[in-house]
Amino acid sequence: MPAKSAIDTLREALKRLPGIGPKSAQRMAFHLLERDRDGATMIVEALNFALASVSHCTHCNNFSETEICTICANTKRDQTLLCVVETPADLESIEQASAFRGVYFVLMGHLAPLDGIGPDQLSVDRLTRTVADRGIREVVLATNLTVEGESTADYIASVLQNSDVVISRLARGVPVGGELEYMDAGTLNQAFDERRQIQR
């Protein structure tokens, strides 16, 4: 018997996918080999293509196949309004909601000292250079409203406090369509603390 069979090697490799343990990896390996060899070939080609062509936009740090991504290159967007997000997925949610017409900076994660992710891994110095060099007027901190996202936002706000840029944070409160009966205490407290006077 060889030291390691092709199936064992494949199983090990598939375990590198996030959220995939030994059982799922085995199921995937068997499925691809038995029922979907075309799918396996598609995955190989798509991975090779993406590995070769996808890099980061030199402006916003998002994934891009060009040096500057289509959002940063779009002159119709407000290039002085910068939205800081954790991940490309967050950026896509905001774009799909048409919630923002400025440009972005993608941290590619949040501060997580225990996982070895500090300011350097999040390119915070590149963010501060961007803010200084590109005449940014306002930085909207749109990291997640989780503990990690909040501390990342706090850290970036502290780094930027000496520049004369406006720093803002996404509004916190009851989501649209939310029912107070089912809202958690933290959200209700925020919604009361940050209540807005109604204009009349």
Next chain:
Amino acid sequence: MPAKSAIDTLREALKRLPGIGPKSAQRMAFHLLERDRDGATMIVEALNFALASVSHCTHCNNFSETEICTICANTKRDQTLLCVVETPADLESIEQASAFRGVYFVLMGHLAPLDGIGPDQLSVDRLTRTVADRGIREVVLATNLTVEGESTADYIASVLQNSDVVISRLARGVPVGGELEYMDAGTLNQAFDERRQIQR
């Protein structure tokens, strides 16, 4: 903007994995590109290696990198005792439990007419030829104890009924360590129906 970006292509490809929807595929794509390009390369190489080298054992239909797999080639095993299982994963469970010292036949699935999986897809004719040609003494039907597994076992038993081979089915009952309080009605009924007299 190109018709389809490398990331979109990768996302589509990863959706071919079983149990992976659009959100998980996106998470995998971003994870591999941002945090684990080595892992992506490993997956590409392992898939290519497996696609090229893994085929089916001509005897038992299990995955194998050789024409006859190590289990079928093992002369210390009882080559006249044949265990029919649905999948390679089932075979591995049985092997890990050292529950069986004969040889196997792997159906690679179960009967599922609605999904287009009939006797031909499960190579049932190859199984009957194997039973006839290789002097099999007993066929143990070890398909799952699910509705599909049971009907697959029933079908194979009906196909083999004219050959003079012994046909058996895995025992059904309360699993070892099982507590009656938590057992389902079907299992309890089986356990009573198939109760065994204690030898004294």
